[in-house]
Amino acid sequence: MKIYYFYQHLSDHYLSVQKERITDAETQLEFIWIDCTRIDVVNRVETWQKEIYQHAHMSLNEFHVKDILNLEHPCSFDTMDDYNLLIFRKLITPDDEIGTTDEQHEQMFGLATTPVSFIITPQVLVTVREQGNKVLQNYISRIELNFIHSNREQNKSRKLPASPFDLSLRLLNSMVDGYLDLRVPLTRRVGFWQQELLQGRRRFKKWDQLLQESISFQQVEDLCEEQIDTLQEFRDEIIDNYPHAKGKKKSERLDILLVRINDLISHVERIQKHIVRLRASIQATIDLHFSAIANQTNENMRILAIITAIFAPLSLLTGIYGMNFEFIPGLKSPTGFWIMLIVMGITTILLIYYFYRRHLVGLGEKSVIDLLAQQNKDQHINLLWLLDYKPIRQSVKKTVEKVEKLTKLK
Numbered sequence: 258m259k260i261y262y263f264y265q266h267l268s269d270h271y272l273s274v275q276k277e278r279i280t281d282a283e284t285q286l287e288f289i290w291i292d293c294t295r296i297d298v299v300n301r302v303e304t305w306q307k308e309i310y311q312h313a314h315m316s317l318n319e320f321h322v323k324d325i326l327n328l329e330h331p332c333s334f335d336t337m338d339d340y341n342l343l344i345f346r347k348l349i350t351p352d353d354e355i356g357t358t359d360e361q362h363e364q365m366f367g368l369a370t371t372p373v374s375f376i377i378t379p380q381v382l383v384t385v386r387e388q389g390n391k392v393l394q395n396y397i398s399r400i401e402l403n404f405i406h407s408n409r410e411q412n413k414s415r416k417l418p419a420s421p422f423d424l425s426l427r428l429l430n431s432m433v434d435g436y437l438d439l440r441v442p443l444t445r446r447v448g449f450w451q452q453e454l455l456q457g458r459r460r461f462k463k464w465d466q467l468l469q470e471s472i473s474f475q476q477v478e479d480l481c482e483e484q485i486d487t488l489q490e491f492r493d494e495i496i497d498n499y500p501h502a503k504g505k506k507k508s509e510r511l512d513i514l515l516v517r518i519n520d521l522i523s524h525v526e527r528i529q530k531h532i533v534r535l536r537a538s539i540q541a542t543i544d545l546h547f548s549a550i551a552n553q554t555n556e557n558m559r560i561l562a563i564i565t566a567i568f569a570p571l572s573l574l575t576g577i578y579g580m581n582f583e584f585i586p587g588l589k590s591p592t593g594f595w596i597m598l599i600v601m602g603i604t605t606i607l608l609i610y611y612f613y614r615r616h617l618v619g620l621g622e623k624s625v626i627d628l629l630a631q632q633n634k635d636q637h638i639n640l641l642w643l644l645d646y647k648p649i650r651q652s653v654k655k656t657v658e659k660v661e662k663l664t665k666l667k
């Protein structure tokens with residue numbers, strides 16, 4: 258457990274941070290930041306609560322303590338008379354060094370999230386996180402870099418937070434910024450599935466994996482929805498009870514806090530909208546895949562129907578002369594066989610010419626599957642080219658309209 262004291266210097270109105278309490282007539286204690294790891298809490302809950310009471314003079318609700326220790330707790334915000342509790346799920350990135358324990362973190366789409374708890378009062382901020390959380394560790398490192406500077410130089414660039422609410426928003430912003438890095442790998446993953454679905458060379462058999470990842474996209478979208486709701490509740494608390502949240506600080510401005518939290522909500526909404534677009538893109542690709550298969554099936558049925566139509570008259574002639582009657586015209590003629598072959602040949606030529614004139618044979622067109630295979634061989638699949646292909650353009654048009662309506666509703 259680490260404790261940081263933020264002081265306001267009354268004469269020059271600048272902030273500084275210290276590791277120890279100082280008694281100086283020219284300084285005033287603004288707030289305290291108590292940073293705890295989950296290890297500090299999980300095996301010594303009662304002792305930890307006493308330490309929090311000693312520094313912050315507040316008693317935590319027992320249910321809130323259980324929520325803080327719950328690794329699978331969703332994002333939430335709750336307010337009490339003495340404090341506000343904010344639980345925010347952070348994405349575990351490759352940079353994090355969060356050790357594996359007997360308890361597993363919530364995982365989705367090969368991504369894992371971990372809760373970070375914020376206990377906020379007008380004078381104290383308590384954070385509870387996993388050991389190895391790089392976002393908070395990097396911020397602590399930046400705070401500790403101030404110790405090598407003089408008090409006047411620490412807040413020269415106004416980088417020190419002015420209140421517990423301000424500090425919590427800065428920490429949340431550091432965590433949410435990492436979400437924007439998700440867009441590139443998720444887009445690449447969607448591109449991979451598009452190529453697999455539309456490669457045209459072999460039958461697609463990875464439906465179980467595609468279904469799992471589609472469910473994972475839905476889970477990420479739900480996570481963003483939880484975070485947006487939590488941040489909106491946090492914003493409402495700041496607006497409704499701002500004098501209480503501000504405490505003794507007279508210079509802090511409400512609009513600055515609102516700008517910060519609106520920026521947080523905007524970041525999460527951008528990720529959510531991006532996930533919605535990716536899910537719609539996957540669904541459109543699946544529709545294109547089945548449209549291509551349906552087109553190929555129709556092409557095969559067309560060829561079979563043409564063959565059947567050509568051989569139907571021939572089968573009729575052979576059936577007539579295969580009947581067991583004693584007297585059939587031309588049956589005993591020495592040239593009857595050759596005449597029948599000539600008639601059958603002429604019939605076949607006439608039927609082929611008829612189908613050719615109706616543009617049913619002889620055009621040399623490739624099927625959609627063949628075109629997809631050729632496109633995949635030459636270069637990466639171009640979805641715009643595929644959408645321009647007439648046989649499947651109409652079948653995709655309705656899907657695109659549904660996606661547009663869904664986007665407008667969002």
